[in-house]
């Protein structure tokens with residue numbers, strides 16, 4: 001099996017090629033001009049910081065580990081159901097080759113729901129951040145394992161310039177330390193939203209105890225928000241992630257493939273009572 005770095009390297013190379021093709025159609029400068037007139041995006045970090053374990057519900061059709069999961073003919077309709085169920089934010093996979101997503105999905109979702117929308121992709125170039133902003137995103141994913149310190153820091157700054165928050169994804173204590181150092185170096189003044197992915201991308205297996213282990217190994221800076229990513233199957237898993245102080249959970253397959261996505265999100269969003277509810 002291709003190892004994690006091979007898979008990530010391959011997907012990132014494909015992303016570099018897509019950026020080159022997109023840029024031939026519209027330059028980054030032209031995108032920036034268009035974005036300059038847009039209203040400020042909704043606050044992604046701000047929404048996650050509210051009380052309780054917040055739910056980021058994902059529009060996800062396919063993945064390398066699962067293959068094709070569900071068609072999602074109407075991504076905006078699915079996202080609306082998520083938000084009615086209490087999602088604090090919606091994540092939209094825009095990677096086409098392995099996850100079946102597109103920027104058009106993101107555009108449709110952001111035009112329809114009030115909640116902040118995250119561009120979930122393999123971001124390797126600031127062009128993708130301006131595209132995200134243009135399509136209506138409030139935030140973009142940055143994957144620490146896919147980026148050296150300098151590009152990671154530069155992309156944090158570029159996201160800030162584009163008006164976006166970031167979700168900085170890690171899988172180990174060492175990656176958490178790099179994320180924190182790059183966030184400090186970027187000095188954007190934005191909240192560090194730190195994702196820890198429970199899925200090991202070498203084996204593609206989810207280990208729900210992994211986040212607790214990472215959490216025990218490294219201190220998070222004051223004010224950082226922790227997002228537990230992957231493998232949530234129901235309210236019990238949300239409660240387990242609450243025990244490791246997750247501010248939010250990122251949930252794809254469970255809600256995207258559910259018969260009643262609104263109710264599925266509601267069960268997750270109310271899994272841990274907030275103090276005002278107790």
Ligand SMILES: O=P(O)(O)OC[C@@H](O)[C@@H](O)c1c[nH]c2ccccc12
Pocket residue numbers: 058060120121169197229230231232250251252253254
């Ligand atoms: O479907 P799940 O197990 O609930 O996982 C959602 C999300 O964490 C997963 O889609 C994801 C986490 N990090 C990523 C990076 C790229 C693409 C996808 C992902």
